[in-house]
Amino acid sequence: MKYLWNLAAKNLFRNKLRSFISILAITLSVALVVFVKGLVVGMIDNMFTLHIQYKAGHIKVIDQEYKQKQRLLSLNSPVDGFKGQGLTQMQEELKEIEGVKLVIPRLKFGAMVSQKDKMIRMIGWGVKPSKETEFTNIENKIVEGRMIKKGQLEIIMGTDLLQEIGIKVGDKTTILYKTSFGSLKASTFKVVGRIDSGLKLLDNRLFYLPLNQAQRILGMPNMATEVLLETVNYRHIAPTLAKVNKLFKNKGSSKEYAIIPWDNYSMIGMLKVGEMIYNLIYIFLAMLGGFIVINTMVMIVKERTKEIGMMAALGLKKQEILFMFIIEGIVMGVVGSLAGVIIGGIVTKITALTGIIDYSNALKGVSANIMMNPVIRPAVSSETLIYSFLLGVLVTTVTCIIPARRATKLNPADALRSN
Numbered sequence: 001m002k003y004l005w006n007l008a009a010k011n012l013f014r015n016k017l018r019s020f021i022s023i024l025a026i027t028l029s030v031a032l033v034v035f036v037k038g039l040v041v042g043m044i045d046n047m048f049t050l051h052i053q054y055k056a057g058h059i060k061v062i063d064q065e066y067k068q069k070q071r072l073l074s075l076n077s078p079v080d081g082f083k084g085q086g087l088t089q090m091q092e093e094l095k096e097i098e099g100v101k102l103v104i105p106r107l108k109f110g111a112m113v114s115q116k117d118k119m120i121r122m123i124g125w126g127v128k129p130s131k132e133t134e135f136t137n138i139e140n141k142i143v144e145g146r147m148i149k150k151g152q153l154e155i156i157m158g159t160d161l162l163q164e165i166g167i168k169v170g171d172k173t174t175i176l177y178k179t180s181f182g183s184l185k186a187s188t189f190k191v192v193g194r195i196d197s198g199l200k201l202l203d204n205r206l207f208y209l210p211l212n213q214a215q216r217i218l219g220m221p222n223m224a225t226e227v228l229l230e231t232v233n234y235r236h237i238a239p240t241l242a243k244v245n246k247l248f249k250n251k252g253s254s255k256e257y258a259i260i261p262w263d264n265y266s267m268i269g270m271l272k273v274g275e276m277i278y279n280l281i282y283i284f285l286a287m288l289g290g291f292i293v294i295n296t297m298v299m300i301v302k303e304r305t306k307e308i309g310m311m312a313a314l315g316l317k318k319q320e321i322l323f324m325f326i327i328e329g330i331v332m333g334v335v336g337s338l339a340g341v342i343i344g345g346i347v348t349k350i351t352a353l354t355g356i357i358d359y360s361n362a363l364k365g366v367s368a369n370i371m372m373n374p375v376i377r378p379a380v381s382s383e384t385l386i387y388s389f390l391l392g393v394l395v396t397t398v399t400c401i402i403p404a405r406r407a408t409k410l411n412p413a414d415a416l417r418s419n
Contacts, residue, residue, distance in 0.1 A: 026336025029288040030392035034344025040278050042379035044271055053136040056262040057228025058237050067258045073110045075180040078223040082251040086222040099231050099240030104131045105224035107214045111177040113165050120164055123206050126214020145169040145193035150210050156193035158203035169194050179219045187217050234262055286395040329400025337392030341385050348378045
């Protein structure tokens, strides 16, 4: 076995330029896999994160009837606790479930502001400031002013919405809304912060106010329209989801409320299908280097026909000849893949810091319900690097088997007579 390793290593240095070109091809293809996979993972994970933060949580609790009319922002089917005992008690019991990190209540409602001769439609989110900040890092998107405070008649708005209304941070504005009883009312709030996130939902349509103030003006004490749960790992929520369902069943509220996991949405399903399709693309990219390896190995077999015949005549088995050529492919694959992972990782890290594509203008005409950051940043992770390295080695090894098998089929007598 050691003899075969030594012979394979020696053969790699017979034609250094050819071996270098093969390794370079593997390096470039693996570096491309690292970058493309990092770009795809960064984009999809970002969309997952925004979907979780502003729409679904890891698990969402809503009233069964509200589920059918979420788009209408109905206030007639709230989350008001188990058997109407109030939201506070429900939150406390949800916090006790193993795997639940955070419970985030939200009260969403439609609102309007009168601006000269037109009415500007908006969406109000009553939130608990500390929990909303912890869950979404919304404070990082506030470019002027501060986050709202509990109990205060104050709001924060997006940059575009403030411009449309014609007000700025520090001004007061009167907002019209319908209460849970269907009556039209108005309240005046002070604008204490300006959001500039690049997300159409936050910048164009949304304003935040303290949850207790939203409950007061809408006539919905100790209620919310939805409760989001953050778990330890959104990729593995099945155990926690089962415990949440069990709690609601034990409380006799399983038919009253819908318990919805974050991935139970058509958009997420499509993104997951996209992830599987991209896995095929990564294999194709790795095979670009594999084609060069095949060409190199075919040339090696042709040049060493007499040598192969001599080794076979001296008693070297077909499996040993095959193994020798596979070793050469593995060595090129390991060296090329390692270099590709290093180069690809560095390039991906740099572009992750600078950003690579800005879709700001393209997203202006997109629905506010499409949650996507305008600047795409690749993600660098040990998982991506290991995946790319193993894929490069595997594809190179598999592709070198084709010409290596050709070598094993040579007849020793014919090989020795070849020119």
